[in-house]
Amino acid sequence: MNFSKRVSRISVSSTSAVLAAAARLKAEGVDIVDFGPGEPDFATPEHIKQAAITSVQGDFTRYTATEGIPELRRAIAEWHARELGSDYRPEEVLVTVGGKHAVFNLVSSLIDAGDEVIIPTPYWVTFKDVVTYASGECVFVETPERDGFRLSAAQVAAAITPRTRMLIVNSPCNPSGAVIPSEELRQIADLAREHRFWVLCDECYSHFVYGDGRPFSLGSLGRDYLGQLLVVGSLSKTFAMTGWRAGYCLAPKEVVQAALKIQSHCTSNICSITQKAAIAALTGPQEPIREMLKEYSRRRDYMVPALNAISGLHCQWPDGAFYVYPNVSSFLGKTGIHTSADLAQRLLNQARVAVVPGEAFGTLQHIRISYATSTEQLEKGVERLRRLFESL
Numbered sequence: 001m002n003f004s005k006r007v008s009r010i011s012v013s014s015t016s017a018v019l020a021a022a023a024r025l026k027a028e029g030v031d032i033v034d035f036g037p038g039e040p041d042f043a044t045p046e047h048i049k050q051a052a053i054t055s056v057q058g059d060f061t062r063y064t065a066t067e068g069i070p071e072l073r074r075a076i077a078e079w080h081a082r083e084l085g086s087d088y089r090p091e092e093v094l095v096t097v098g099g100k101h102a103v104f105n106l107v108s109s110l111i112d113a114g115d116e117v118i119i120p121t122p123y124w125v126t127f128k129d130v131v132t133y134a135s136g137e138c139v140f141v142e143t144p145e146r147d148g149f150r151l152s153a154a155q156v157a158a159a160i161t162p163r164t165r166m167l168i169v170n171s172p173c174n175p176s177g178a179v180i181p182s183e184e185l186r187q188i189a190d191l192a193r194e195h196r197f198w199v200l201c202d203e204c205y206s207h208f209v210y211g212d213g214r215p216f217s218l219g220s221l222g223r224d225y226l227g228q229l230l231v232v233g234s235l236s237k238t239f240a241m242t243g244w245r246a247g248y249c250l251a252p253k254e255v256v257q258a259a260l261k262i263q264s265h266c267t268s269n270i271c272s273i274t275q276k277a278a279i280a281a282l283t284g285p286q287e288p289i290r291e292m293l294k295e296y297s298r299r300r301d302y303m304v305p306a307l308n309a310i311s312g313l314h315c316q317w318p319d320g321a322f323y324v325y326p327n328v329s330s331f332l333g334k335t336g337i338h339t340s341a342d343l344a345q346r347l348l349n350q351a352r353v354a355v356v357p358g359e360a361f362g363t364l365q366h367i368r369i370s371y372a373t374s375t376e377q378l379e380k381g382v383e384r385l386r387r388l389f390e391s392l
């Protein structure tokens with residue numbers, strides 16, 4: 001069968017492929033420790049669920065404005081201002097079907113064939129495929145593992161060419177957990193203004209930063225900077241709402257209008273009920289975020305030393321998100337394991353632990369482990385990993 005060149009250039013998300021394999025085994029009754037999921041293991045807070053129930057009972061179940069209902073656009077702008085110090089107006093907000101949809105609409109609106117998009121590695125797999133789908137050229141910049149995979153402004157400067165149209169940053173990062181220091185981000189924003197390229201900031205994990213770290217958005221630098229800035233946010237992780245599909249982008253009004261053209265012919269508005277739930281999330285108590293952060297932080301403190309205690313495994317401390325990204329290079333080249341994908345397959349088949357291979361994120365010597373799961377599962381999984389790695 002012939003498919004369009006556009007679609008032939010991309011593949012199904014490799015993170016979904018691993019999740020599907022693990023799910024198949026679980027459905028067959030196999031006891032899998034699943035370190036694959038990129039989603040909170042917490043329930044959506046009660047007041048958010050209640051808002052959705054009330055909206056169904058009140059028959060708020062019809063089409064809405066494609067860009068989102070005015071109360072929600074305002075709630076997003078106000079929440080972002082309160083939490084992250086930005087200064088956006090409701091007309092600069094587009095409500096999208098999760099953050100992923102925002103990335104797709106923005107890249108599709110701004111990238112043409114031959115445009116270069118700088119993407120730091122390791123990257124969230126969707127960035128690469130969406131840019132490729134839009135006929136852009138990905139320019140990968142490898143972030144240094146010894147420095148916790150943090151991107152620097154100097155690295156960005158070295159990758160700029162006259163064809164640079166966009167840089168995508170994701171801080172805290174999926175998969176490495178790296179948080180880019182705010183001073184580096186500020187310098188990156190200056191580079192964007194000087195060389196006139198867009199900075200797309202994926203802030204989906206903004207509120208999961210550990211220790212003394214605080215959520216930071218380039219949106220807080222003031223309106224002078226907003227002309228080059230595209231903020232992507234999501235309620236998925238922040239409010240444990242992955243299934244509800246609520247995200248947004250904050251961008252100059254003209255960009256919102258361009259993205260809206262695509263959205264109007266594709267998804268139209270996001271689910272009306274979800275919109276009411278999202279308002280409750282953004283305007284209601286923020287305590288659930290702090291509770292989740294506390295728990296993730298505890299799990300991180302368990303996971304990093306536990307993994308580093310396995311001989312041959314090297315794991316950086318993530319500053320944010322809920323992943324660790326250990327280096328497994330000392331196990332490659334052993335007993336039929338040539339790549340991290342082979343290793344992930346062996347871990348699934350033999351140790352019954354699901355992880356995502358680094359290939360999915362553009363590095364060849366790592367695996368991603370999500371610690372968005374119970375302590376009991378973490379302990380069981382680490383023990384299974386230890387046994388398997390020691391046998392190699």
Ligand code: PLP
Nearest residue numbers: 038098099100124174204234236
């Ligand atoms: N951005 C990053 C870096 C992610 O890891 C994810 C999900 O895993 C998303 C965006 C998209 O999340 P959603 O579409 O659920 O908002």
